[in-house]
Amino acid sequence: MAYAQVLSGIYSISFSQVESGINHKKQTQVCMEMHKDKYSISSEHSTMKIPHVLSVAGSDSGAGAGIQADLKACAARGVYCSTVITAVTAQNTVGVQGVDIVSDDFVAKQLRSVLSDMQVDVVKTGMLPSVTVVNILHQNLREFPVRALVVDPVMVSTSGDVLAGPSILTGFREELLPMADIVTPNLKEASALLGGLKVETISDMRSAAKLLHDMGPRNVLVKGGDLPDSLDAVDIFFDGEDFYELRSSRLKTHNTHGTGCTLASCIAAELAKGSSMLLAVKAAKCFIETALDYSKDIVIGNGPQGPFDHLLRLKRNIRKSYGQDRFNPNDLFLYAVTDSGMNRKWDRSISDAVKAAIEGGATIVQLREKDIETRDFLEAAKSCLEICRHHGVPLLINDRIDIALACDADGVHLGQSDMPAHVARTLLGPEKIIGISCKTPEQAQQAWTDGADYIGCGGVYPTNTKANNPTLGLDGLKSVCSSSKLPVVAIGGIGISNAGPVMAMDMPNLKGVAVVSALFDKECVLTETRKLHAVLVETAATIAK
Numbered sequence: 001m002a003y004a005q006v007l008s009g010i011y012s013i014s015f016s017q018v019e020s021g022i023n024h025k026k027q028t029q030v031c032m033e034m035h036k037d038k039y040s041i042s043s044e045h046s047t048m049k050i051p052h053v054l055s056v057a058g059s060d061s062g063a064g065a066g067i068q069a070d071l072k073a074c075a076a077r078g079v080y081c082s083t084v085i086t087a088v089t090a091q092n093t094v095g096v097q098g099v100d101i102v103s104d105d106f107v108a109k110q111l112r113s114v115l116s117d118m119q120v121d122v123v124k125t126g127m128l129p130s131v132t133v134v135n136i137l138h139q140n141l142r143e144f145p146v147r148a149l150v151v152d153p154v155m156v157s158t159s160g161d162v163l164a165g166p167s168i169l170t171g172f173r174e175e176l177l178p179m180a181d182i183v184t185p186n187l188k189e190a191s192a193l194l195g196g197l198k199v200e201t202i203s204d205m206r207s208a209a210k211l212l213h214d215m216g217p218r219n220v221l222v223k224g225g226d227l228p229d230s231l232d233a234v235d236i237f238f239d240g241e242d243f244y245e246l247r248s249s250r251l252k253t254h255n256t257h258g259t260g261c262t263l264a265s266c267i268a269a270e271l272a273k274g275s276s277m278l279l280a281v282k283a284a285k286c287f288i289e290t291a292l293d294y295s296k297d298i299v300i301g302n303g304p305q306g307p308f309d310h311l312l313r314l315k316r317n318i319r320k321s322y323g324q325d326r327f328n329p330n331d332l333f334l335y336a337v338t339d340s341g342m343n344r345k346w347d348r349s350i351s352d353a354v355k356a357a358i359e360g361g362a363t364i365v366q367l368r369e370k371d372i373e374t375r376d377f378l379e380a381a382k383s384c385l386e387i388c389r390h391h392g393v394p395l396l397i398n399d400r401i402d403i404a405l406a407c408d409a410d411g412v413h414l415g416q417s418d419m420p421a422h423v424a425r426t427l428l429g430p431e432k433i434i435g436i437s438c439k440t441p442e443q444a445q446q447a448w449t450d451g452a453d454y455i456g457c458g459g460v461y462p463t464n465t466k467a468n469n470p471t472l473g474l475d476g477l478k479s480v481c482s483s484s485k486l487p488v489v490a491i492g493g494i495g496i497s498n499a500g501p502v503m504a505m506d507m508p509n510l511k512g513v514a515v516v517s518a519l520f521d522k523e524c525v526l527t528e529t530r531k532l533h534a535v536l537v538e539t540a541a542t543i544a545k
């Protein structure tokens with residue numbers, strides 16, 4: 001048992017390395033050896049592996065940057081974060097009033113405490129106040145190798161205060177950059193690392209990225225938050241072969257204190273979850289843009305450089321934590337849509353209906369409650385959410401973004417006349433699932449542009465639940481499927497007798513069927529769901545042959 005665990009541990013290490021494009025070939029063997037004990041010990045107690053980032057950085061009393069930003073960023077990305085504090089700063093939105101450097105010995109002690117005991121996936125560095133600390137970190141990383149090292153070469157705070165003097169440059173160049181999987185300097189830091197080279201334009205950023213890459217890191221991200229006269233926030237990513245110009249809109253806000261720390265922590269968190277480097281960087285940049293947008297008007301402190309809010313509007317739910325994708329298209333397999341009229345007819349509560357559907361095999365649930373008081377809807381949604389979370393089944397709300405937000409549901413399903421999806425996305429944040437009903441290839445393309453996660457396509461067959469709803473037939477469904485990259489769930493008049501032919505069309509992005517009457521306009525929801533589930537499983541098995 002313990003040996004199998006060790007093997008699976010080794011497998012997961014090498015697999016993630018391949019996936020992440022992280023090439024620690026020389027260290028892999030050592031890494032396995034070092035982790036052997038940890039895997040065999042932990043296997044006796046638990047098998048649940050939690051992605052883990054260790055942040056080695058300074059504390060910011062104002063909690064906008066440094067260790068505090070790292071903890072919040074990792075929490076927002078659903079990743080565990082341990083901390084080694086290198087310095088304590090007295091800092092607020094005005095500037096840095098004082099710095100108390102933690103002794104080298106005590107930094108070493110913290111590093112050993114964490115690395116010798118916990119299975120850290122990725123180390124992210126921020127403020128490193130002395131070359132000795134860099135030496136100590138370097139030694140520890142050799143003794144306790146990790147999957148990836150993210151180096152944010154912090155030197156000066158946004159307020160212009162010095163956090164690490166020029167002597168640190170040697171440490172970065174000689175020890176840390178050669179072992180880094182990515183280094184993330186801002187314009188000033190890139191310039192300092194390159195001996196004062198001018199880095200003021202996008203073209204300079206490209207040259208700097210290339211020169212920094214020559215110092216040994218596998219990837220370089222030169223951040224352009226301070227790029228003068230730029231309408232976009234442009235960062236340059238270089239992986240040693242290709243350049244990528246990553247653009248997001250530049251938010252008009254003073255609340256940008258801590259963007260650099262947060263970006264690096266998000267990259268580390270995504271890598272810890274197994275993402276490739278480019279995807280990790282893109283996800284991190286997207287997170288910064290969304291978080292800055294949410295926080296653009298908040299006021300914390302009286303100084304010119306405010307912190308932003310990592311968590312308040314970006315609440316994640318437990319179901320999506322620990323490395324799972326926020327949305328798994330396979331969840332569309334058996335999509336149960338409730339109907340208040342039917343529940344009333346059969347005299348059952350919404351939550352009883354949902355519970356029975358899930359027990360019968362429903363893989364996602366949508367509450368579609370048209371004639372119900374808002375307060376009652378919210379209460380029902382909360383109790384359904386509890387049931388769904390317990391079973392790991394996502395819960396979506398039809399149309400009512402307010403209800404979805406109020407109960408922290410997993411997302412919404414929108415019709416063509418509901419709130420536009422891109423507006424819904426702004427309100428709900430990047431983590432929530434958004435589905436859109438589409439009848440035509442044009443609507444399907446728009447859904448993709450608007451940032452939807454899936455398409456509900458129908459009515460495939462005639463149905464009583466929607467009056468005057470034109471029927472698309474299998475041909476209409478097929479043309480929507482072929483015109484979009486998004487996963488599709490078929491809806492409209494589908495039940496046990498005709499679900500098979502729908503799925504047998506074998507369109508690669510057709511992931512399942514959504515049903516209302518076939519489950520809920522029946523005496524026993526559990527039995528009907530079980531029967532439909534069996535039909536879907538059988539069809540899937542036939543297709544696979």
Ligand SMILES: Nc1ncnc2c1ncn2[C@@H]1O[C@H](COP(=O)(O)OP(=O)(O)O)[C@@H](O)[C@H]1O
Nearest residue numbers: 186223224225226233234249250251259260263
């Ligand atoms: N006003 C803004 N709007 C959108 N993104 C921004 C803004 N300011 C900075 N960013 C982004 O935040 C990240 C951190 O960049 P930057 O501020 O240059 O680093 P640092 O905080 O280390 O100085 C980058 O991805 C950058 O593009």
Ligand SMILES: Cc1ncc(COP(=O)(O)O)c(N)n1
Nearest residue numbers: 058065066157158257258259
């Ligand atoms: C302890 C600490 N670490 C890092 C930064 C840089 O963050 P930013 O460049 O976003 O001000 C900071 N201000 N304080």
Ligand SMILES: [Mg+2]
Nearest residue numbers: 158225259260
């Ligand atoms: Mg900044």
